[in-house]
Amino acid sequence: MKIRYIPLVLLTIFTTACEDSFLEQVPVTERSEVNFYKTAADFNNAVVGVYATLKHPGLYGTGSGALFAMSEIISDNTDLGVTRTAISSPLFEIDDYLITITNSTVNTAWTGHYQGIARTNAILDRLPQVDIPQASKDRIEGEARFMRAMFYFNLVRLFGDVQLVTSEIGSPYGANTLTRSPAAQVNELIVNDLKVAEEKLPTSIANAEAGRASRWAAKTLLxxxxxxxxxxxxxxxxxxxxxxxxxxxxxxxxxxxxxPTTSFAANREVIFAVQYVSGLIGQPTYSGQAGQGSDMWSNWAPFNAGSALLGTGGGGGGGFNRPTADLVKAYEAGDLRKDASLLTSYKNAQGRDVNDAYVVKFRQQGALNADSDVDFPILRYADVLLMYAEALNEQGKTTEALPFLNQIRKRAGLADKTGLSQADMRLALEQERRVELAFENHRWFDLVRTDRYLPVLTSKGLKVQAFHRFFPIPQREIDLNRTLTQNQGY
Incomplete structure (x- = not known):
């Protein structure tokens, strides 16, 4: 999507007026704490730094961050169409349910989320002391709390009980004796943060501020x-x-x-997204990233597909996040979403058909390797409708829930569902969420939330076990903090 996005380039801070476009600013990395956090512009730059964390390899990275492995590859949606190497081995561990306590993908997810939490805590600790307009202060607080809630929501779903840090830690060893807090306590913080955020965030986001959270993002996440x-x-x-x-x-x-041609203003469906922008290759950013573009199209294309599919300069094709045959079969006949989400073959340089499934949902033909503009939606309206239908159905209001399911099906070119029982509706929603939200990091969390991950995945021959509900606490963290306990099964 051509959302002229925040260049989240990790450079030394530059001075900027408060009214400068949010999209033209960079996050703080090296400014002294003595003279920082003094003005609205300082806090605005700090907020940019919080949003920058979404581009951390432990979250969404350049598209192929840790979360795609920990929510799609671990499920029945995708696997790996690449040769196992030292680099890809952590992903194969996840795909095979042989996850080690030293898995680098899991470790990166842990550290990335806590980096974001540390940034939000710095803002929230210092904001009360600064003399800036109340409206600015409210919005900054709302954004920081929204993002902290999102980081913790991911952590508690991935790891269960986690360390609960709600203020700055001044010492580099300050967290070395911090124990894991019960998930219920973490969820209490998440809910409280989002309740504050929904009151303080604006109801609309100007085009020049694309990428910032709105009140509706907070309500959706809540x-x-x-x-x-x-x-x-x-x-x-x-x-x-x-x-x-x-x-x-x-x-x-x-x-x-x-x-990529749908503008921020035109896209009424996306509520909150990780945004990418091409043309910044070579500018420093998080480790492992070449710029601010997305690698989803090139990295998720078939392994070694080359320029015949990706075009000159488009890369060779990574073979990651390959749609499974089971997912390909999950689409009903006539479902318009299928060809907009995945394809099952391509023509090679010799003009021959190669049968290999790959994701096209985030395709940008002509983009350079790892430099696509297509954004990654974290929250969108279709999810709202399906979640609302689920919430109604679980209260026994299946008849009321059906129209919201059918809104999604109608756009997909499918017939309405009618006369469903509550149990039938559960299965219909599970199916609809799978194909509607494929490759958007929902499938594993959906199956765990509904306690369906064991029966669904084992019925397909996958070697998942009950303890896989949570990932292991990274051994590196336990080595640094002996009060931390390991999740059962690891």
Missing amino acids: GKVYLTLKQYDNAAAKLKEVIDSKAHDLMPSYAAVFS
Whole structure:
């Protein structure tokens, strides 16, 4: 999507006026704490640094961050179409359910999320002391709390009980005796942060501020948290607020949601996204990234597909996040989302058909290798409708839930579902979420939330076990902090 995005380049701070476009600013990395956190511009730059964490390899990286492995590859949606090497071995561990306590992908996810939390805590600790307009202060607090909640929500779903850090830690050894807090306590912080955020964030985001969180992003995430906690009445009420606001809607075309030509202003479906921008290759950023573009198209293309598929300069094709045959078969006949999400063959340089499934949802033909503009949606309106239907159904309101499921099916060119029982509706929603949200890092979390990961995955021959509900605490963290305990099974 051509959302002229925040260049999240990790450079030394430059001075900027508060009214400068949010999209033209960079996060703070090297400015002294003595003279920083003094003005609204300082805090604005600090907020940019928080959003920058979404580009950390432990989250979304250049698209192929740790979360795609820990939510898609671990499920029945995708696997790896690449040769096992030292570099890809951590991903194969996840795909094979042989995850070690030294898995680098898991370790990177842990450290990346806590880096984001540290940035939000620095803002929230220092914000009360600064003399800036209250409106600016409210928005900054709302953004920091929204992002902290998102980071912790990922952590608690991935690891269960985690270390709960809510203020700055001055000493490099300050967390070395911090124990894991119960997930219930972490979830309490998440809910409280989002309740504050939904009150303080704006109802709309200007084009020049694309990439920042809105009130509807906070409400959507809070609805998802409630759904995960099985607080179905709270989830339904919160998601209905998003629906009734009419601030967002389904795009008429499914493919248009992910098109690089769909502008931020035109895309009413995406509520919050990781944004990428091409043309910045060579500028320093997180380790392992060449610029600010996305590698999803080139890295998820078939292994060694080459220029015949990706074009000159488009890379060779990484073979990562390959759609499984099971997912390919999951689409109903006539589902318009299938060809907008994946293809099962391509023509090689000799013009011959090569049968190999690959993701096209985030395709940008002509983009240079790892330098696509296509953004990655974290929250979008289709998810809101499906979550709302689930929350209603779990309260026994299946008839009320059906129209919201059918809104999604209608856009996909499919017939309405009718006359479903509550149990039938559960299965229909599971199926619809799988194909609607494929490759958007939902599948594993959905199966775990509904306690379906064991029956669904084992029925397909996958070697998942009950303890895989959570990933291992990285051994590196336990080595540094002997109060940390390991998750069962590892």
